[in-house]
Amino acid sequence: MLEQDSYSKGDMNKEKLAAEEQVEAQNQEVKNEEGAANNEEKTTEQATEEEPAEELSVEEQLKAESQELKEKYLRLYSEFENYRRRTSKERLELIKTASEDVLKDLIPVVDDFERAIKAEEKDAGGDQTLEGSLLIYNKLLKVLEAKGLTAMEDLIGKPFDADNQEAITQIPAPSEDMKGKVIDVVEKGYKLGDKVVRFAKVVIGS
Structure with missing residues (x-):
């Protein structure tokens, strides 16, 4: 009778320990899940807090x-x-x-x-x-x-200038040094400042 009671108490203690271990394991599992959830929440909060740092400050925006x-x-x-x-x-x-x-x-x-x-x-x-x-x-x-209007004067004996003069004809030069030069002025040329408003009509020697 004593042996049977002793055996029953031992079994009950084992079952109690097993139940406690199972409860502790479940509690640890819950804690682990809660810790993972907290870590994920913290990561999300950190990401949210870091985003505004990338934006320009009010002073920088004004600048x-x-x-x-x-x-x-x-x-x-x-x-x-x-x-x-x-x-x-x-x-x-x-x-x-x-x-x-x-x-x-x-x-x-x-x-x-x-x-x-x-x-x-x-x-x-x-x-x-x-x-x-x-x-x-x-x-x-x-x-x-x-x-500002000025006449082109003293052209006779000077080399022909196509920028200011218009040769209407050529005649044999009276001397070698007059070849390619103005022999006669048929019509005066005029300038307005530096601009030619009428070309001088001249006869040149050939």
Whole structure:
């Protein structure tokens, strides 16, 4: 009877230990699962916390916007300066072109004056008329020169210049040193500043 009771108590202790071990193992498994879940949650939180670090701070954003606005201002200022220079140049060219047309129209009047003066010089009794014509002629030349219109003078004996002169014919040169040079001027040439407004019509030696 005692042996049977002793055996029953031993079995009960073993079963109790086994049950406790099983409970402890289950508790450890739960703890492991909770630890894994916590680690995953922490990793997610760290990733979430690290993301804002990649974004620009407010100060950096303001600096970037300020730099962008500055570049836009410089581009607009440069474009405006180019526009202002271009319009100023166009305005000056327009004024110059308008005066050029008027001055070119006056050149034939100067030619007529010169022909009239030559005719009056041949008339022995026209000294007073010649004096009046020369006075008006010289006054007209001064006005034209003040506007920038100048005649090409002293061309005879100089080498032919295709940039300023137009050869209407060639004749045998009176001497070797006159070959390729201006022998006679049929019609005067005129310049407005540095621009040729009428080419001189010349005869050159060959």
